[in-house]
Amino acid sequence: xxxxxxxxxxxxxxxxxxxxxxxxxxxxxxxxxxxxxxxxxxxxxxxxxxxxxxxxxxxxxxxxxxxxxxxxxxxxxxxxxxxxxxxxxxxxxxxxxxxxxxxxxxxxxxxxxxxxxxxxxxxxxxxxxxxxxxxxxxxxxxxxxxxxxxxxxxxxxxxxxxxxxxxxxxxxxxxxxxxxxxxxxxxxxxxxxxxxxxxxxxxxxxxxxxxxxxxxxxxxxxxxxxxxxxxxxxxxxxxxxxxxxxxxxxxxxxxxxxxxxxxxxxxxxxxxxxxxxxxxxxxxxxxxxxxxxxxxxxxxxxxxxxxxxxxxxxxxxxxxxxxxxxxxxxxxxxxxxxxxxxxxxxxxxxxxxxxxxxxxxxxxxxxxxxxxxxxxxxxxxxxxxxxxxxxx
Amino acid sequence: xxxxxxxxxxxxxxxxxxxxxxxxxxxxxxxxxxxxxxxxxxxxxxxxxxxxxxxxxxxxxxxxxxxxxxxxxxxxxxxxxxxxxxxxxxxxxxxxxxxxxxxxxxxxxxxxxxxxxxxxxxxxxxxxxxxxxxxxxxxxxxxxxxxxxxxxxxxxxxxxxxxxxxxxxxxxxxxxxxxxxxxxxxxxxxxxxxxxxxxxxxxxxxxxxxxxxxxxxxxxxxxxxxxxxxxxxxxxxxxxxxxxxxxxxxxxxxxxxxxxxxxxxxx
Numbered sequence: 001x002x003x004x005x006x007x008x009x010x011x012x013x014x015x016x017x018x019x020x021x022x023x024x025x026x027x028x029x030x031x032x033x034x035x036x037x038x039x040x041x042x043x044x045x046x047x048x049x050x051x052x053x054x055x056x057x058x059x060x061x062x063x064x065x066x067x068x069x070x071x072x073x074x075x076x077x078x079x080x081x082x083x084x085x086x087x088x089x090x091x092x093x094x095x096x097x098x099x100x101x102x103x104x105x106x107x108x109x110x111x112x113x114x115x116x117x118x119x120x121x122x123x124x125x126x127x128x129x130x131x132x133x134x135x136x137x138x139x140x141x142x143x144x145x146x147x148x149x150x151x152x153x154x155x156x157x158x159x160x161x162x163x164x165x166x167x168x169x170x171x172x173x174x175x176x177x178x179x180x181x182x183x184x185x186x187x188x189x190x191x192x193x194x195x196x197x198x199x200x201x202x203x204x205x206x207x208x209x210x211x212x213x214x215x216x217x218x219x220x221x222x223x224x225x226x227x228x229x230x231x232x233x234x235x236x237x238x239x240x241x242x243x244x245x246x247x248x249x250x251x252x253x254x255x256x257x258x259x260x261x262x263x264x265x266x267x268x269x270x271x272x273x274x275x276x277x278x279x280x281x282x283x284x285x286x287x288x289x290x291x292x293x294x295x296x297x298x299x300x301x302x303x304x305x306x307x308x309x310x311x312x313x314x315x316x317x318x319x320x321x322x323x324x325x326x327x328x329x330x331x332x333x334x335x336x337x338x339x340x341x342x343x344x345x346x347x348x349x350x351x352x353x354x355x356x357x358x359x360x361x362x363x364x365x366x367x368x369x370x371x372x373x374x375x376x377x378x379x380x381x382x383x384x385x386x387x388x389x390x391x392x
Numbered sequence: 393x394x395x396x397x398x399x400x401x402x403x404x405x406x407x408x409x410x411x412x413x414x415x416x417x418x419x420x421x422x423x424x425x426x427x428x429x430x431x432x433x434x435x436x437x438x439x440x441x442x443x444x445x446x447x448x449x450x451x452x453x454x455x456x457x458x459x460x461x462x463x464x465x466x467x468x469x470x471x472x473x474x475x476x477x478x479x480x481x482x483x484x485x486x487x488x489x490x491x492x493x494x495x496x497x498x499x500x501x502x503x504x505x506x507x508x509x510x511x512x513x514x515x516x517x518x519x520x521x522x523x524x525x526x527x528x529x530x531x532x533x534x535x536x537x538x539x540x541x542x543x544x545x546x547x548x549x550x551x552x553x554x555x556x557x558x559x560x561x562x563x564x565x566x567x568x569x570x571x572x573x574x575x576x577x578x579x580x581x582x583x584x585x586x587x588x589x590x591x592x593x594x595x596x597x598x599x600x601x602x603x604x605x606x607x608x609x610x611x612x613x614x615x616x617x618x619x620x621x622x623x624x625x626x627x628x629x630x631x632x633x634x635x636x637x638x639x640x641x642x643x644x645x646x647x648x649x650x651x652x653x654x655x656x657x658x659x
Contacts, residue, residue, distance in 0.1 A: 088561055108564040121562035125580050134576075135566035186567065 032099070034222040035085060035190055036061040040094035042080050042246075054080040056246040058094070062224060063239075067216045069225045071233040072243035073269070079194060081243070082226045086192050087111045099189055109138070114183035115192040119199065120175045122167035128178050129154070129163045135186040153181040156215070173204045180212075184219060193225045197232060209236050230270050234258060242266050264390050267315035274321065274357045275390075276314045280306045288389060290314065294353035295332035295380075300387040313390040320386035321359035323348065323378045325370055336376045348372060352380060422639065429632035436627045446633040456634065459618035463598055466533050466614060471593035474540035475548075478589055479582070481541070482548040498549075502542045512539060513603040520607060527609025535607045536597045543596050544589035551585025584652055591649040595642060 040058040045051050054077045062068045070078040083089035084096060087108035096104045103111050114135065122131050132153050136146040154160040157177040167175055176196060183191055193212075197205045213236050216223045227233055233240050234254040242249040242257060242265070250257060250266045261267035264275060281297060282289040283306040289297050290312070298314075306312065334352035342360075350357045357380070372378055401407065432441035450456055485497045504512060516535045517527075525531055559581070563573035601616045608617060615638065622631055 086565060088565075108561065109567045109569055113565070115562070115565045117558050117562060119556065119558065121556060121558040123559060123562070123577055124556075134563070134568070138563075138567035138572065182566070 032064040033061045033097075034064040034066065035096070035098045035224070037081070037084070037097075038095045040081075040084065040096065041092045042077070042084060042089065043092045046092060054246055055084075058246070058248060060241060060248060060251070062222060064099075064222055065220055067213065067223045067225065067236055067238045069227060069233040069237040069240045070243060071227060071230060071240050071270075072249075074228055076243045077246040078226045078228075078243050082115075082192050082194055082224065085190065085224065086113055086115050112189040113192060114186060114188040114190075115194065116176075116179045116183045116196045118194045118196065120167075120179040120196075122175055122178055122182070124167055127164050127166060128159060128170075131167065131178060132182045132185050135182065139186055149185055153185045156184070156218070157181045172200050173208065176200065176208060177211075180215065184215070184221065188221060191221050191223050193223060195227055196225075197227070198229075205232075212236060234270070242269065244269070261315060261388060261390065264313050264315070267313075267388065267390060272318050272358060272360075273315045274318065274355075276316070276355055276357075278312055278314050278389075280308055280310045280312060283308060290387075290389070292332075292355075294355065298331065298382060298387055300389050301385065302389045304389075304391065306389070315388040315390055316382055316386050318347065318358040318360040319345075319362075320383040321357065322381040322383060323350075323359055323361065323370070323372065324381070325372075325376075325378060331381050332379070334378055334380050336372045336374050336378060338374055339372065346371065348378075350378070350380070425632050426636045426639070428629055429636045431629045431632075434628055436629055436632060446629040447637075449630050450633045450637070453630075455613075456615075456618060459613050459615045462529070462612060463615040466529075466536055467594050467597040470533055470536035470540050470597045471544070471590050473537045474593045475544045475586060475590045477537075478541050478544035478548050478593075479586065481545055482552050483578075486549055486552045501545055504539060505542050509539075509602045513606040516603060517606045527607055527611075529612040531607045531609065532604055532612055532614065535603050536600065539600070539603060540593035540597055544593040547588040547592065548582065548585040551582055555581055587652050588649050591645055595645060598642075599638070 037058055037060050040055055041053070042055040043051055043053050058077075058081065060081075070081060072078045080089060084091050085098075087103070087106055087110070091104060094104075095102060098112060123134065126134070129150055132150045133146050136149055141149075150163075151160075154163055157180055159174065159177050159181065162170060162174060162178075167178065170178070176199075179196070197208055197212075200208060209232060212223070212225075225233075225236065234257070237254055239251060239253055240257050241251045244265050250262050252260070257266065257270055261270060261273070267273040268275060276292055278290040278292045278298075280288055281291045283302075286301055286303070288300050288302045288306055290300060291297055292314070300314070332352050334350040334355075334357065336348050337351055338349040340347040340349070345360050345362050348359045348361070350359060359380070428436050428439075429446055430442050430444070431439055432443040432445065433439075481497070481501055485501070513535075516531075516538070520527060520531050520534075525534075555578070559577050560573050563577045564570070568576060599616055600614075601620065604614050605617060605620075608614070613621075615634070619631055619634055622628075
């Protein structure tokens with residue numbers, strides 16, 4: 001096994017401060033690939049009866065200077081991928097590159113990568129200052145430079161006044177900041193974050209989202225963030241990869257992922273979706289007319305080729321279902337069987353033939369909007385352009 | 393009168409008396425022993441006056457001193473070697489990645505605690521004779537190292553299991569080689585466990601009698617063996633004086649161990 005350390009400094013020491021203070025990007029080309037995995041397979045307990053394929057022929061490229069999120073339900077393989085990038089887990093087959101270098105067989109200490117662990121993993125016998133200095137000491141940096149960088153990092157995460165405290169005397173949010181400073185201090189080429197916000201309460205979590213995002217901008221380091229919380233992923237990321245069952249489902253900007261889901265899984269996992277079975281009645285170029293049992297025919301823009309009579313799924317967001325009591329504009333009739341008050345909106349659970357649908361309306365009953373009660377019969381219409389046609 | 397009321401155990405009648413009785417039963421012999429070590433006369437049951445003469449006798453006795461030095465030398469060496477071996481065993485058995493084999497190793501390591509000491513003693517003796525090592529200082533030391541290992545192992549294992557398993561990963565992530573991660577992170581965090589393991593092994597070794605008696609041979613002697621020899625010639629307060637000194641040493645060590653344990657818990 002190779003032990004050569006790839007030094008995580010693309011720039012000479014000392015210039016760290018200037019680049020950070022100026023908020024510049026130390027990585028020159030915005031579309032350089034920061035890390036990529038090719039044909040990556042990971043099988044746990046290979047060759048035994050408990051063998052489990054965590055990642056299946058996985059391909060992904062993450063660009064330099066990107067806030068990239070790996071999103072998926074627990075057990076989908078996102079943490080395994082992060083651990084493979086960090087060097088904590090050997091890969092079964094495939095290749096893993098960081099800024100062009102093949103790091104597939106390198107141990108964690110030889111990779112220009114730092115990690116913020118889920119439970120922070122701060123060294124309990126060391127002060128905040130020594131925790132942050134640890135990585136720089138291991139890299140053999142001169143004392144003066146270490147001290148300078150540690151002060152910068154303390155300042156960056158607003159922890160200067162806690163510098164001489166031990167981690168167990170601090171709150172979760174403070175420990176989180178120290179863990180960030182410790183991981184950022186050696187100027188890694190890649191920062192891995194393993195669900196770092198999951199141990200914090202809601203208010204703090206929302207605050208840390210903003211802080212993380214601005215830290216990423218300030219430092220210009222590529223962040224790879226793992227979470228199962230889609231709201232977190234949509235709020236912070238430049239791009240998101242949705243993973244399910246060891247397979248990549250979709251990669252794109254938060255808008256892409258939310259507005260243009262490409263599979264039933266993504267439509268269902270990101271936000272909420274009504275998934276309706278339908279059949280292609282007519283298809284011409286980029287528009288399709290679809291039959292839905294119990295509803296009028298609907299039009300939808302499609303990007304893929306469809307065949308006449310082909311079964312598909314339609315995805316419609318609850319906020320894009322329009323409910324009305326009047327006649328005429330409806331696409332179908334439904335019965336309200338539950339009404340849930342959400343504060344800023346009202347959610348209606350509807351039954352239309354075999355379909356169970358959810359509609360969300362901002363403040364039902366107010367500002368002229370009609371409110372409905374369980375038992376009411378309503379007309380449902382789909383907002384123009386709200387229907388996504390999914391093949392799988 | 394409500395019978396369902398919660399009652400503190402201490403409000404039962406006779407609780408105080410029972411407590412005092414237990415304390416007397418536990419400590420009266422030790423108090424007596426300590427008291428009579430300061431007796432002026434030769435009797436261990438009749439008080440004739442206060443003096444340090446038996447302590448002076450102890451410190452003047454060449455044989456006692458040789459036995460004490462032997463005991464300390466053996467206890468320190470055996471505890472140290474056993475702790476190092478137990479540390480290795482703990483690191484090897486507390487491996488969270490693969491659970492297989494850990495249980496078996498644990499049983500093998502701690503089984504000697506369940507074996508009657510006389511069996512271990514006879515087994516050690518037979519083994520040394522069979523292999524052809526002449527009985528003496530070396531055989532006592534070897535036997536002590538062996539029976540100290542499980543005592544040193546348990547506190548170290550407990551400490552290691554209580555340690556956050558991601559800490560060594562975090563050290564590796566921050567460019568520490570496995571050796572550096574061990575020295576800078578794992579070892580400092582294990583110090584309280586290592587110290588309690590060492591102290592436990594030290595005390596067990598210091599007052600061992602049965603195994604030592606069988607493997608000592610004619611030449612070497614330890615303090616417990618010497619005291620037993622003295623008793624056969626008749627009780628004098630000299631025995632009380634040695635015992636009191638050993639009691640003071642053990643108490644000091646136990647207190648030290650407790651203080652270190654408290655310091656360790658603060659982490």
